[in-house]
Amino acid sequence: MLRVENLSFSYDKLPVLASIDLRIQRGEHVAIIGESGCGKSTLLKLMYGLMDLEQGEIFWEDEPILGPAFNLVPGMPFMKYLSQDFDLMPFISVAENISQYLSVFYPDELKERTQELLEMIELTAFADKKVKTLSGGQQQRVALARVLAQKPEVLLLDEPFSHIDNFLKNSLRRNIFNYLKEHRITTIVATHDVNDVLPFADRAVVLRDNKIIARARPMELYKNPKSLYVASLFGEASMISIDVLKTYANTKRKIIVYAHEFRVSPSSGFHVTVEKAYPMGSHYLTESKSDGNETIYFNADKLYPKGKEVFLNVAIETINQRIQEAASNL
Numbered sequence: 431m432l433r434v435e436n437l438s439f440s441y442d443k444l445p446v447l448a449s450i451d452l453r454i455q456r457g458e459h460v461a462i463i464g465e466s467g468c469g470k471s472t473l474l475k476l477m478y479g480l481m482d483l484e485q486g487e488i489f490w491e492d493e494p495i496l497g498p499a500f501n502l503v504p505g506m507p508f509m510k511y512l513s514q515d516f517d518l519m520p521f522i523s524v525a526e527n528i529s530q531y532l533s534v535f536y537p538d539e540l541k542e543r544t545q546e547l548l549e550m551i552e553l554t555a556f557a558d559k560k561v562k563t564l565s566g567g568q569q570q571r572v573a574l575a576r577v578l579a580q581k582p583e584v585l586l587l588d589e590p591f592s593h594i595d596n597f598l599k600n601s602l603r604r605n606i607f608n609y610l611k612e613h614r615i616t617t618i619v620a621t622h623d624v625n626d627v628l629p630f631a632d633r634a635v636v637l638r639d640n641k642i643i644a645r646a647r648p649m650e651l652y653k654n655p656k657s658l659y660v661a662s663l664f665g666e667a668s669m670i671s672i673d674v675l676k677t678y679a680n681t682k683r684k685i686i687v688y689a690h691e692f693r694v695s696p697s698s699g700f701h702v703t704v705e706k707a708y709p710m711g712s713h714y715l716t717e718s719k720s721d722g723n724e725t726i727y728f729n730a731d732k733l734y735p736k737g738k739e740v741f742l743n744v745a746i747e748t749i750n751q752r753i754q755e756a757a758s759n760l
């Protein structure tokens with residue numbers, strides 16, 4: 431188990447993390463999510479021992495993870511950390527970068543394993559190319575293979591697919607996250623991208639204002655977001671007063687509704703005026719204003735012009751589910 435106990439950290443007296451407690455089981459895959467600058471990378475660096483803690487302790491099983499004040503070589507040998515700059519050897523080939531940490535005493539195994547990792551990152555055809563000649567996305571894939579080759583017990587990944595195009599991203603995610611699960615490698619991923627979180631993470635931890643504000647299975651967080659901040663990490667969402675959605679409900683309490691949960695009606699429902707629409711392929715993400723001047727996002731299957739008045743409805747099951755969840759959070 432990885433244990434983070436009462437961790438606090440500041441850069442030049444600017445607090446970034448305060449009183450963080452976290453337990454991650456061996457083999458678990460945890461996503462650290464939150465807005466840019468909330469401290470995700472800092473938490474990963476502290477977990478790896480790259481910086482000294484200001485307060486608190488971190489353990490992997492019973493071994494304390496210590497920073498540079500206690501370790502000449504920063505970083506723990508049973509862990510690997512893939513930062514946003516990839517730490518590759520630019521003047522040697524892709525295959526050599528990947529196999530650098532494999533044992534030369536077992537040449538067949540070395541070749542086989544390098545081949546397996548090249549296939550996983552879909553760069554077999556580039557095996558003999560020098561890393562410096564690769565694109566940013568290709569270098570990120572080599573960096574991923576290079577950390578996997580080292581068979582860490584714990585892998586810390588900071589935005590691991592940020593440079594990779596959408597065309598490849600999904601298959602790479604499946605290849606890599608399935609591999610990590612099969613090999614029971616404890617994985618902690620700092621990410622902005624819900625596609626790294628919902629399909630793969632066992633748990634998501636949400637950071638905001640130096641603190642963990644939510645932790646749960648990703649689908650629980652998604653279905654029952656405790657705040658607009660949490661919902662917004664998963665998609666466009668709005669806060670709506672219950673009585674405007676359910677006219678007979680006599681309460682001003684608000685619930686969160688995702689853009690895709692609204693249905694457009696020409697004649698009845700919650701009245702809004704269209705401000706702007708963004709084509710998203712399968713639908714138009716439409717920005718509108720309510721009569722109370724709140725910004726409401728909804729998905730529409732056609733393009734509504736600015737100024738168009740429409741009515742929005744939300745399925746009664748969704749409203750009731752959010753009301754129940756809001757009550758259970760009280």
Ligand SMILES: Nc1ncnc2c1ncn2[C@@H]1O[C@H](COP(=O)(O)OP(=O)(O)OP(=O)(O)O)[C@@H](O)[C@H]1O
Pocket residue numbers: 441442446464465466467468469470471472473620622
């Ligand atoms: N070396 C540093 N010196 C001073 N301040 C820093 C340093 N590194 C990060 N910070 C600050 O600490 C805060 C947290 O940064 P961090 O990189 O951990 O956030 P993040 O959540 O990973 O952001 P992003 O998602 O944009 O990568 C930010 O306000 C950042 O400006």
